[in-house]
Amino acid sequence: MKLKNKLKELNKMYKHAGHHKKMVQIFLLICVTVVMELLVVAYITKKIINIEIPNNNIKGLITYSIIYIIVIAIQSYMVLKHCDMRCILQRIMQGELREKVFNKLQKVNLKFYDNNSTGTILQFMQNDVNNAGGLFPDIIVEMYFMGVTRFFIIAMFLMFIDLKVTIMLVGLYVIGYLVTIYFNRKTIKDLHQIRELNIDIYNLINEGIQGFLTIKTLEIIDVKIKELDEKLEKFVDKNKNVEKVVGKYNSIFAFITSFAIPLIIFWSGNDVIKGLATYAEIMLLIDYSGALKYEFNWFIRHITDFNQAFIAYSKVLKFLEIDEIEDVHKGEKLENIKCIEFEDVDFSYDNNQKTIKNFNLKINSNEKIALVGKTGSGKSTVTNLLCRFYEPTSGRILINSYDYKNFSIESIRKNIGYIMQDVQILPETIIDNIKYVNENITEVEVENIFKKLKLHDKIISLENGYNTNIFDNPDILSSGEKQLINFARIMAINPDVIILDEVTSNLSFNTEMLVKNAIEQVTKNKISIIIAHRLETTKLCDKIITLQNGEIII
Numbered sequence: 001m002k003l004k005n006k007l008k009e010l011n012k013m014y015k016h017a018g019h020h021k022k023m024v025q026i027f028l029l030i031c032v033t034v035v036m037e038l039l040v041v042a043y044i045t046k047k048i049i050n051i052e053i054p055n056n057n058i059k060g061l062i063t064y065s066i067i068y069i070i071v072i073a074i075q076s077y078m079v080l081k082h083c084d085m086r087c088i089l090q091r092i093m094q095g096e097l098r099e100k101v102f103n104k105l106q107k108v109n110l111k112f113y114d115n116n117s118t119g120t121i122l123q124f125m126q127n128d129v130n131n132a133g134g135l136f137p138d139i140i141v142e143m144y145f146m147g148v149t150r151f152f153i154i155a156m157f158l159m160f161i162d163l164k165v166t167i168m169l170v171g172l173y174v175i176g177y178l179v180t181i182y183f184n185r186k187t188i189k190d191l192h193q194i195r196e197l198n199i200d201i202y203n204l205i206n207e208g209i210q211g212f213l214t215i216k217t218l219e220i221i222d223v224k225i226k227e228l229d230e231k232l233e234k235f236v237d238k239n240k241n242v243e244k245v246v247g248k249y250n251s252i253f254a255f256i257t258s259f260a261i262p263l264i265i266f267w268s269g270n271d272v273i274k275g276l277a278t279y280a281e282i283m284l285l286i287d288y289s290g291a292l293k294y295e296f297n298w299f300i301r302h303i304t305d306f307n308q309a310f311i312a313y314s315k316v317l318k319f320l321e322i323d324e325i326e327d328v329h330k331g332e333k334l335e336n337i338k339c340i341e342f343e344d345v346d347f348s349y350d351n352n353q354k355t356i357k358n359f360n361l362k363i364n365s366n367e368k369i370a371l372v373g374k375t376g377s378g379k380s381t382v383t384n385l386l387c388r389f390y391e392p393t394s395g396r397i398l399i400n401s402y403d404y405k406n407f408s409i410e411s412i413r414k415n416i417g418y419i420m421q422d423v424q425i426l427p428e429t430i431i432d433n434i435k436y437v438n439e440n441i442t443e444v445e446v447e448n449i450f451k452k453l454k455l456h457d458k459i460i461s462l463e464n465g466y467n468t469n470i471f472d473n474p475d476i477l478s479s480g481e482k483q484l485i486n487f488a489r490i491m492a493i494n495p496d497v498i499i500l501d502e503v504t505s506n507l508s509f510n511t512e513m514l515v516k517n518a519i520e521q522v523t524k525n526k527i528s529i530i531i532a533h534r535l536e537t538t539k540l541c542d543k544i545i546t547l548q549n550g551e552i553i554i
Helices: 002-016 020-052 059-109 111-113 118-133 135-161 163-210 212-218 221-258 260-275 281-319 379-385 409-415 430-435 445-450 456-460 481-493 509-522
Strands: 340-348 356-364 370-371 394-397 416-419 497-501 527-531 543-548
Touching: 002 340, 020 059, 020 163, 020 281, 020 379, 059 118, 059 135, 059 221, 059 281, 118 135, 118 163, 118 281, 135 163, 163 212, 163 221, 163 260, 163 281, 212 481, 221 543, 340 379, 356 379, 370 379, 370 430, 379 527, 409 416, 416 481, 445 456, 445 481, 481 543, 497 509
Parallel strands: 370 527, 370 543, 416 497, 497 527
Antiparallel strands: 340 356, 340 394
């Protein structure tokens, strides 16, 4: 990226970050601190060496020593203050970015999740947010607010002491810095690759956790460990490459700038011999040339951190600006659903191969429809389209004889209860797991729901009854009984349409009977779409629709 474009992007980030007043306050504190450190201390030092010591003025020495201590104390307090402000601002910005990313993730449509892996999302939420949060309050402040301010004040101060020596010193350090920038460009590509490798590592870890039983069953643990080892080895190698380049340009800079002290001794030493300069001035030149070098070193040490944070903030900003957002409020409010109709619906996930072809189906009030077919036949796609997780490539879906695009996504989904095979248990009590979908439901109503689901007696037999934390006690309910938590949630919101997606899979006979009863309860007087393989479940339905390759064959 060219410098001009990079500065424009940086300015855009700065405006997006906000907190201008706080950053200005930090900048002013740093300026005052630097002035006190460099000018006041230098003035006192020069006074002591050039005047008080030669004149044997003990009283003056004591006075200036006390002033020196006071100045250092004030300066130390101000350094502590602006460091504290920077740390607080960094935490605030990290929190704000994480909140913005999380909120965005809730609003994007399912296509985003189709196109981005879990590792990419974790990279956004963890590493990118942490690195981006430190770009302004930490790295920019240290590199530019503090570094540039100190550099210019030191340079101006040195010019008043010896202009020609200062020009040579600055020229020497600038040459060293430009060489550093040249080598630093080689690290940008490696930093991008490190980020991508980190995403791959996140994906493998997530796969190992989510697919633990599958990996165990297929006995491919060694294969997965080998994959992770290979990624980690590449990750380490790339980091080593970055460190080697950093070490190389640090060494080159140190070599070039090592000529500074001999240069000062030669030029300023001659001036002292000729009586054109004092010992205090040559001491200050040597001392502050070291400070000048330190400022350049400060830049160099933070270049890689800056690149990493800049890349992270760019990625986060780009993500926050994507337009794959669901406007769930757009459209008319749908009060209830009386009938649903699919008219010549086609759908493709990749705009290439059709998952649903020429799909026609009408579901009337209180009607129960079973969708059956092999994996990949399009059963779940039908329900995903109905919930407007996706929209048809062609054709129409009608609700109450109107195109469902006329209604807001929010009101459509509020009228649909979707029960999946996987059970999501919150780290709360049983009653809290129900109340989170309907905070106005009473405890008596919750008990009545579980009585219908034939789980009330089991729950009250537990030590804490409905206040039992089933997340912390995973063995007190069977998998089928936990599945009834999903049913209870849907019954608590009482939608017009019920979608059941493979809810009887992998259940024992006893728990399947419980779930069968739950299906009868939850689908009573409802439009119901049941995706199932077991014939026992489809017997409850008025119609059985068989799908093959996205088309109805029966």
